[in-house]
Structures are given as C-alpha cells and as structure tokens.
Amino acid sequence: MSGLIALLDDVAGIAKVAAASVDDVAGMSAKAGAKAAGAVIDDAAVTPKYVHGFDASREIPIVWRIAKGSVFNKVLVLLPAALILSQFAPWLITPLLMLGGAYLCFEGAEKVWHALVPHAEHVSPETTEPDDPTHLEESKVAGAIKTDFILSAEIMTIALAAIPPGQGLAMRAAVLLVVALSITAAVYGAVALIVKADDYGLALVRTRGGWLRAAGRALVKAMPGFMQALTVIGTAAMLWVGGNIVLHGLEVLGFSLPYETIRHWSELASHAVPQAAAVVGWLVTAVLDGIFGLALGLLLIPLSNAVLVPAWRRARALFGNPA
Numbered sequence: 609m610s611g612l613i614a615l616l617d618d619v620a621g622i623a624k625v626a627a628a629s630v631d632d633v634a635g636m637s638a639k640a641g642a643k644a645a646g647a648v649i650d651d652a653a654v655t656p657k658y659v660h661g662f663d664a665s666r667e668i669p670i671v672w673r674i675a676k677g678s679v680f681n682k683v684l685v686l687l688p689a690a691l692i693l694s695q696f697a698p699w700l701i702t703p704l705l706m707l708g709g710a711y712l713c714f715e716g717a718e719k720v721w722h723a724l725v726p727h728a729e730h731v732s733p734e735t736t737e738p739d740d741p742t743h744l745e746e747s748k749v750a751g752a753i754k755t756d757f758i759l760s761a762e763i764m765t766i767a768l769a770a771i772p773p774g775q776g777l778a779m780r781a782a783v784l785l786v787v788a789l790s791i792t793a794a795v796y797g798a799v800a801l802i803v804k805a806d807d808y809g810l811a812l813v814r815t816r817g818g819w820l821r822a823a824g825r826a827l828v829k830a831m832p833g834f835m836q837a838l839t840v841i842g843t844a845a846m847l848w849v850g851g852n853i854v855l856h857g858l859e860v861l862g863f864s865l866p867y868e869t870i871r872h873w874s875e876l877a878s879h880a881v882p883q884a885a886a887v888v889g890w891l892v893t894a895v896l897d898g899i900f901g902l903a904l905g906l907l908l909i910p911l912s913n914a915v916l917v918p919a920w921r922r923a924r925a926l927f928g929n930p931a
Contacts, residue, residue: 666745667800667803667804667807668800668803668804670745670748670749671796671799671800671803672796673749674749674752674753674756674796675792675796677749677752677753677756678753678756678760678792678795678796679788679789679792681753681756681757681760681761682760682763682764682788682789682791682792683785683788683789685757686757686760686761686764686788687764687781687784687785687788690764690765690768690780690784691777691780691781691784693768694768694780695777701765701768701769702769702857702860702861703857704765705765705766705769705853705857706853706854706857706858708761708762708765708766708850708853709849709850709851709852709853709854709857709901710850710854710904710905710908711758711762711850712762712846712847712849712850712853712901713846713847713850713851713854713901713902713904713905713908714904714905714908714909714912715846715850715905716843716844716846716847716850716901716902716905717847717901717902717904717905717906717908717909718905718909719839719843719846720843720847720902720905721906721909760788763787763788763791764784764787764788766849766853767783767784767787768780768784771783771784802831802834802835802838805827805831805834806827806828806831808824808827809823809824809825809826809827809828809831810824810828811824812824812825812827813825813828844898846901847897847898847901847902847905848894848895848897848898848901849897849901850901850904850905851897851898851899851900851901851902851904852893852894852897852901854900854901854904855867855870855897855900866900870892870893870896870897870900871893873892873896874889874890874892874893874896875889877889877891877892878892
C-alpha cells in the first residue's frame with residue numbers, strides 16, 4: 609500500500625511539473641506572439657487582397673489553402689531552422705532579427721511613400737495574370753504563400769528572440785509550435801471573417817427585415833473603410849515594431865545611444881503625466897520607434913531599387929529563371 613501511495617505521489621508531482629510546463633509554454637507563447645504584433649497585423653492586412661476578385665464560393669477554400677501553406681512554412685521549415693539556429697549559432701539571432709526589423713521598416717515606409725507619391729504600377733507581360741480562373745487561383749495562392757513565408761520568418765524569429773534565455777530545446781520547440789499554430793489560426797480566421805463579411809451583410813439585406821437589414825447594409829458600407837483602416841494600422845505597426853527591433857538590436861550590439869535616448873524621453877513624458885504614466889510612456893516610445901522606423905525605411909527604398917532589386921534579377925537570370 610505504501611508503494612502505491614508513493615507511486616501516486618510521484619504521479620501527482622509529475623502532473624504538477626507538467627501543468628507548470630504548460631503554463632510556462634502558454635505564458636512565453638503569449639509574450640512571443642505579442643512581440644510579433646507588427647508582422648501579424650501586416651499578415652492579416654495583406655492576405656485579403658489575394659482573394660479579391662474571385663467568386664464568393666472560392667474565397668474560403670483559397671484562404672484555407674493559404675493557411676495550410678502558412679502552417680507548412682512555420683512548422684516544417686522555419687521552426688526547425690529556428691531551433692538549429694538557437695542551438696548552434698545563437699549569436700546570429702540578433703542580426704537576423706534586425707534584418708527582419710529593417711524589412712518591416714522598408715515595407716511600411718514603401719507603403720507610406722506610395723500613398724504620398726502615387727504612381728502607376730508597371731505590369732510586364734511575364735507578370736500579367738492569366739485569364740483562366742484555375743491558373744489565376746494557383747498563381748494567387750502561390751504568391752500569397754511566398755509572401756506568408758517572409759512574414760512568417762519575421763514572426764518566428766521575433767518569437768524565438770522573445771523566449772527567455774536558458775530554456776531547453778524542447779521548451780523552445782513547444783513555444784514556437786504554439787506561436788506558429790495560434791498565430792496562423794488567428795490570422796487566417798480573421799481573414800476568413802473579413803473576406804466573407806460583405807457577403808454576410810448582403811445576405812442580411814436580401815433575407816431579413818428591420819434592424820437586421822439595416823445592420824447588413826451598414827456592414828457592407830463599412831467594409832471598404834475597415835479594410836483601409838486595417839492597412840493603416842498594419843503600416844503603423846510595421847514601422848513601430850520594426851523600429852523597436854532595430855533599436856534594441858543596436859543596443860545589444862553596443863550602440864545604445866538611440867535606444868536609451870528614446871527610453872529617457874519616454875520616462876520624462878510619463879513623469880509629466882503621472883495620471884496616465886504607463887499609457888503616455890508606451891505611446892511616446894511607439895511614436896518615436898515608428899519615426900525611426902520610417903526614416904530607416906525611407907533610406908532603404910533607394911538602396912533596394914538601385915542595388916538589391918537589380919542584383920536579385922541578375923541572380924534569377926543567372927540560374928535560369930528570368931521571370
């Protein structure tokens with residue numbers, strides 16, 4: 609009997625450890641996911657454009673295909689790569705994180721620049737979309753999955769850097785897996801709701817009366833403005849998060865003056881408004897990080913156009929893919 613009691617006590621102890629581990633994974637996953645907010649919002653803002661123009665019956669299947677591609681990107685490609693990186697070359701995490709942050713700044717600044725200086729998009733014969741709906745869907749899904757890979761790489765790198773040091777390989781894998789699945793579910797669940805919202809509104813207008821019909825009409829009218837607002841929020845989040853990542857990386861590498869200056873100004877603002885110190889401090893930090901991110905991104909635009917894009921085209925042509 610004493611042996612059985614001892615065994616039950618051991619089982620209870622193991623259960624407590626397991627429960628604590630689950631709590632640790634959940635807590636670290638939540639923190640890691642929050643750190644990747646900019647890329648997550650951008651992912652949700654970008655994806656609906658790949659569904660635009662298709663028959664309503666194909667919208668959810670297309671979103672589902674892109675979501676499955678996103679899970680493949682995160683779980684089977686990026687997660688193992690992140691674990692290998694953290695195990696054998698952890699010193700590369702900060703530079704790669706800064707590279708991802710700089711890309712966020714570039715993307716956000718490019719959107720701001722195009723909004724301020726509109727210009728017609730150049731469409732080459734190679735990039736013209738095919739007329740066949742099947743081919744068009746395949747092309748759109750492939751393009752969305754490629755874009756998702758870039759955003760997913762940012763998300764997974766940010767999540768990896770947010771895991772506290774000293775965690776074992778299994779814990780890091782569990783946190784990254786939870787982040788990958790939860791963010792994918794959240795992003796593409798939101799995308800599915802967004803792309804079907806106007807259809808739901810039209811259904812209410814056609815089949816209901818009274819306040820439901822009015823609500824459906826309001827929903828249809830609100831969606832274009834909502835999509836525009838989502839784009840603006842996503843752009844702001846990219847600049848804020850990207851700027852913060854680069855500034856923090858500079859501090860880690862020994863160039864701490866910009867990061868410390870912004871932190872000092874944030875503390876001064878918090879002390880000036882003690883009734884809302886936390887909110888004011890966060891807002892000042894986010895605005896200054898965003899200004900830094902916008903400035904960095906604007907500097908990267910000519911570099912990309914003059915150096916990176918031509919080099920990429922030459923590389924593709926060299927390897928027999930001139931498209």
